[in-house]
Amino acid sequence: MTTTALRTAARVVGAVKVYGGGDTAVHALDGVDVDFPAGRFTAIMGPSGSGKSTLMHCAAGLDTLTSGAAYIGDTELGALDDRRLTLLRRDRVGFVFQAFNLVPTLTVEENITLPLDLAGRWGDREWIDALVGVVGLGDRLHHRPSELSGGQQQRVAVARAFAGRPDVVFADEPTGNLDSRSGGEVLALLGRAVRQMDRTVVMVTHDPVAAAHADEVLFLADGRLVDRMASPTADKVLDRMKAFEVRS
Numbered sequence: 092m093t094t095t096a097l098r099t100a101a102r103v104v105g106a107v108k109v110y111g112g113g114d115t116a117v118h119a120l121d122g123v124d125v126d127f128p129a130g131r132f133t134a135i136m137g138p139s140g141s142g143k144s145t146l147m148h149c150a151a152g153l154d155t156l157t158s159g160a161a162y163i164g165d166t167e168l169g170a171l172d173d174r175r176l177t178l179l180r181r182d183r184v185g186f187v188f189q190a191f192n193l194v195p196t197l198t199v200e201e202n203i204t205l206p207l208d209l210a211g212r213w214g215d216r217e218w219i220d221a222l223v224g225v226v227g228l229g230d231r232l233h234h235r236p237s238e239l240s241g242g243q244q245q246r247v248a249v250a251r252a253f254a255g256r257p258d259v260v261f262a263d264e265p266t267g268n269l270d271s272r273s274g275g276e277v278l279a280l281l282g283r284a285v286r287q288m289d290r291t292v293v294m295v296t297h298d299p300v301a302a303a304h305a306d307e308v309l310f311l312a313d314g315r316l317v318d319r320m321a322s323p324t325a326d327k328v329l330d331r332m333k334a335f336e337v338r339s
């Protein structure tokens with residue numbers, strides 16, 4: 092095992108994704124090499140249609156590459172049969188989507204522990220309690236999702252994503268349905284999970300303010316990785332995005 096592999100939560104190598112064929116083929120990913128370091132918060136940005144969601148879905152094992160390879164830790168996703176891929180997604184990957192996707196009939200606490208219950212894992216009570224503390228919903232554990240605001244529901248979804256201590260949490264526009272204050276809380280929460288609890292987050296976003304919460308921003312254009320920015324600020328990210336618009 093190499094040092095790089097030890098420190099990488101997820102990566103894609105020579106990632107190509109082609110939708111359709113012949114004259115109408117779309118090269119959604121056109122040869123992307125990228126590492127998502129463990130213990131870091133990485134944002135993926137780029138113009139609409141640049142391949143952000145495709146990259147995230149292929150890296151997370153929700154979709155398959157046309158060529159190249161995707162890894163979670165040292166596990167190559169293309170080498171897994173459907174059953175193993177399902178287990179890997181369940182046990183080693185967490186997801187947060189724009190829609191909160193909570194189960195309406197379960198309480199906050201039951202929603203948070205759902206992935207562990209489905210996996211037949213007892214979970215680690217201390218870890219769950221720590222997560223509940225970090226998301227700040229300790230007094231809402233027995234409420235149903237419908238009794239919570241959108242921002243609170245997304246915080247439950249974030250806690251659920253981390254419940255099984257996955258190698259990496261993928262977040263797809265996690266603040267897309269939230270006002271800026273609630274969105275800011277969810278982003279701060281993702282940042283705290285990374286920095287205080289040593290978790291790994293990869294987030295797709297259109298929003299420079301959201302991207303500024305990350306440790307590093309990757310920029311995609313036309314299915315290629317064209318730039319990366321460490322220690323981003325919203326202004327620097329916005330300037331970089333404007334440069335794309337001027338060119339296209």
Ligand SMILES: Nc1ncnc2c1ncn2[C@@H]1O[C@H](COP(=O)(O)OP(=O)(O)OP(=O)(O)O)[C@@H](O)[C@H]1O
Pocket residue numbers: 110111117118119137138139140141142143144145146
């Ligand atoms: N299932 C599909 N079938 C055909 N083409 C697709 C499919 N999914 C995505 N594409 C195309 O692949 C390209 C990349 O799409 P993708 O959704 O990854 O971009 P994106 O950067 O996430 O865009 P957005 O910011 O608008 O969500 C686009 O040209 C899109 O039209």
